[in-house]
Amino acid sequence: ELVAFVFFGVVATAGTTFVLAGTVTIESWLAGGAAGFIASAALLVNNIRDLQQDKLVGKRTLAVRIGDRAARAVYAAFMLAPFGILVFFVLFYANAYLVFFALLAALPAIAITVTAKTAQELILALRPTALTALVYGLGLG
Numbered sequence: 635e636l637v638a639f640v641f642f643g644v645v646a647t648a649g650t651t652f653v654l655a656g657t658v659t660i661e662s663w664l665a666g667g668a669a670g671f672i673a674s675a676a677l678l679v680n681n682i683r684d685l686q687q688d689k690l691v692g693k694r695t696l697a698v699r700i701g702d703r704a705a706r707a708v709y710a711a712f713m714l715a716p717f718g719i720l721v722f723f724v725l726f727y728a729n730a731y732l733v734f735f736a737l738l739a740a741l742p743a744i745a746i747t748v749t750a751k752t753a754q755e756l757i758l759a760l761r762p763t764a765l766t767a768l769v770y771g772l773g774l775g
Contacts, residue, residue, distance in 0.1 A: 635674040635681075635696045635712075643670020661723070665774055668716035672767040675712035678705060679747050679763060683756035710744045713763070716770055723774065733773035739765040 647666030648658045681688065681697040682705050688698050697705040717737060723730035743762035750756045 635677055638673045638677045639667075639670035642673035643667060664719050664722055668719045668774070669767070669771060671712045671715040671719075672763065672770065675709050675743075676760065676763045676767070678709045678712060679743075679756055679759045682706060682709065682747065683753045706748050709747050713740045713744050713766065720774075730774070733770055736766050736769040736773060739763075739769060 644663065644666035647669055648662045651662035652658050678696060681695040682702065685695075685697045685702055685705070688695050696708070700708065717734065717740070720730065720733055723733070739762040743759045743766060746755060746759040746762070750759065
């Protein structure tokens with residue numbers, strides 16, 4: 635999850651800003667963090683689905699290390715953290731509040747993940763997680 639956060643979030647966003655603008659702004663770091671949280675959530679829900687098998691073969695994923703219940707809570711936190719970051723953008727950019735519409739995908743993903751009883755139900759959470767990433771990224775862009 636840490637690698638997903640760093641490379642699919644911060645490095646991708648701040649790195650792209652640096653290549654295109656020659657500098658990295660606070661907005662790039664924050665947007666990268668938001669993207670990283672969603673990428674980490676996608677990986678985490680997948681690892682929650684595989685938790686029992688991973689435990690049996692000795693994989694040391696975050697879900698295995700902290701357990702099922704805590705992993706589901708961390709997933710919810712990862713999915714909601716970008717909306718906390720969004721408050722910064724709302725303060726300085728007129729239409730940034732529209733990105734809150736991404737919650738329409740994030741909240742069902744959280745509900746599915748927190749209440750899922752089977753691996754198939756957890757797979758269902760991947761689609762709204764990805765949709766959250768898409769809507770959030772396009773809206774913020």
